[in-house]
Amino acid sequence: MAKVLIIGEHDGQNLNPATAKTVQGASGLGIDAVDLVLFGADLDAVAAQAGALAGVQRVLTVTHDDFSHPLAARIAPEIAAMADDYSHILTGSTTLGKDLLPRAAALIGVNQVSDIMEVIDERTFKRPIYAGNAIVTVQVPEGGPVVGTIRTASFAAVGEGGSAETVAVDPRAEDPGHTRFVRVEGGGGDGPDLASADVVVSGGRALGSSDNFAVIYSLARKMGAAVGASRAAVDAGYVPNELQVGQTGKIIAPDLYFAIGISGAIQHLTGIKDAGTIVAINKDAEAPIFEIADFGLVGDLFEIVPELEKAL
Amino acid sequence: MKILVTIKRVVDYNVRVRVKPDGSGVETEGVKMSINPFDEIALEEALRIKERGEADEVIVASIGGSEVQQQLRTGLAMGADRAIHVETDQPVQPLTAARTLLKLVEKEAPGIVFLGKQAIDDDCNQTGQMLAALWGRPQATFASRVELADGKATVTREVDAGLEVNEVDLPAVMTSDLRLNEPRFVKLPDIMKAKRKPLETIALADLGVEPAADLVATAYEPPPRRGGGKMVESVAELVGELKNKGLL
Structure with missing residues (x-):
């Protein structure tokens, strides 16, 4: 059955605007069942924001201290463990999405469609190559889910008005223990975020x-x-x-x-x-x-x- | 410790790529080919690590037809110790590339596999992460600074929010971002010397790689063009135009 899993991105307080754009991108698939999964240490605030996005049926919250900072090596096996239930697994083409999703795709055993800029049908997409100097249409072969990153600049954010139910899900994988978050520098500033500013x-x-x-x-x-x-x-x-x-x-x-x-x-x-x-x-x-x-x-x-x- | 650096042969970044009129691909006939710039940065970093005495050997590897040996020779001229050419006449997509590299990793047991964060032809940005997954080892992607100590690497990564620092146990996969370093220029004597360095060729078919199901490209097109706009003469006129469009 066609069913979409979107991996939401957040900083613990606010949902990243890339997630609402990814939901918009997914809406072009013509599939009704959309689950949005969040990984974090405390997800109450962002789960409420995610649940309000139009088109999201369920918000899956995977809560654990391991997820206080998102690490691809920790989260990718969780996504791979959920993959059997979905026809499409999508996230925004942010640095986190680019880091995380190929790792999950390899565990699932499929190539990824990077930077989807247009949805043609359930398994056919347009994406930029050669630094945007050419656009290629690609078809994803049968035999596995579509795993792809959504080029956020190509889609408007989906509106609110949704009322998804929130479902708590237990982590299924273990911390591999070989990768540690140390700190993040920069950012700060009091202006709006460059990636999403009007x-x-x-x-x-x-x-x-x-x-x-x-x-x-x-x-x-x-x-x-x-x-x-x-x-x-x-x-x-x-x-x-x-x-x-x-x-x-x-x-x-x-x-x-x-x-x-x-x-x-x-x-x-x-x-x-x-x-x-x-x-x-x-x-x-x-x-x-x-x-x-x-x-x-x-x-x-x-x-x-x-x-x-x-x-x- | 060995460092394995992957090299992809791509259309040179200075070439303005054009889509063929029939939409069957992009023009690559007769255009200049080079090492993918991000791979060149990865190789430079590996060489610097070795020059600091923190690695013993730098190996460059590439997957493709016999023409990729040109780029491997350039890598040897930059300072790599030896090269591995995995020969195939078929284009290889990221998952098959990662499975192939895993075979080389099993053979060579490197402490670091260094890749470019993406190739500037398909812009996929997947192979490093996929290799790390299949190998079951850490990935430090989009690196702009790498420090090694006590079997660990502290890697500064370029992320949307700024700079993120991760610590990973070795062995690990790293992928280079643009500001990691500025690659050295190759000198003529080094090119001569590189001709005598070992370059091993292995047929992809002999590695026992399970090929992944590839994405199928059905059409290529040029990007939509933005039409030119209007020149305004003054700030007042500009403000007026933006107000008309409801932007102010």
Whole structure:
């Protein structure tokens, strides 16, 4: 029987927006039975959020101290143990999803479909290859469940209004004991999360220094936006790596994206292709970013950005 | 300790890949081929570990036709001690690749298997994790820093939230992210020297690998293009346009 298992992602307090997008992606399969499984040490808050997602029938909670930080080596065998009951096993194409799901797929004995951007039918999907320069349609052979990551930038988050029942499930695997979480650094900041923000303001090499990035932060604060950066700006050390937008950084799909002092290298464009509206501000009228921007403004960003901030 | 590094031959990252007009694949005829950049970073890290005296031998391995020997030779020129070519004329998807690598792992008993986090052709990002699963050993993926001590590795990983540090017991699988290091350039004398280093060829069929059921590619297409937009002359005009679209 066709039945979907979605692995939910969370930080202990909030469900990651990638999960609601994964549920949306799964809705294209035309299958009614959707279970969402959560692994954690304390799941009350996130189970309630997961249960409210439209289209989720059951929330399965697997509670254990081992899951206070998600480790692929600990969770993958749990997913493999549940696999027999499902025709599809999906999660978001976040760094956690990319780390975890192939490990589960190997235990199940199937290849994974990475970065599903479109569902054609129950076993046929479109996914990007060659850094998004080509799209391939792939069919999953019979003989096992479909195991895939959903490219979150390709799907809107599903709405609320669901009322799934919550079912507590016991862990079925043991801690292999060979992998330990130590700490996570960075992140923090008080702005919205770059991967899921509605508005993103990004700066590039033209900012020229870490100090000059203040104009980007200031505009972002005024707009309630997340701050991003091009790889050139990250490599130059202006901002930390987790702000990088592009093929080698985060692939995002905000409603509104500002590319400020960013020339528009292919690797950056790959990361913003699904943005709603792209605004480019650059002093070079020939910059490739203007070929894909919805609105372009040529000029000195150090004059334009403060003026824009004032006009809002 | 041995370190096994996997190398995939891919279209060079500077080549602008095009889909064939009939949608049967992408143009690979006559284009420059290179070591997958993430694999090159993995190899560089393995060489640095050896140069610090924390490993004795670096082995490079690749799966494919005889042409992958070019990339293995480049790996030897970078400094690997020997190479293993698993020969097959069929393309290999991640699960079969992982099962094949497991056979090499059983033969060589490395302390670390280092892979690129993904190949820049199929962008799958699966093989390292799959090998770790089949081997029953830890995985430290998307590594940007690796420190070894007392049979353990402390690995800093690039994750959505920033940097996550994990500690894993060896042997383990690691996959490299972009900022782990900058690979060295190969010098001409090293290329000459690499010709004399051992390169062993094993037929994939002789390894006793159970082939996995592959995904079937039915069509290729170029990505949808974003149309160019409108140039505005002033901040006021820009704000007006964004308000019209209901974005402000």
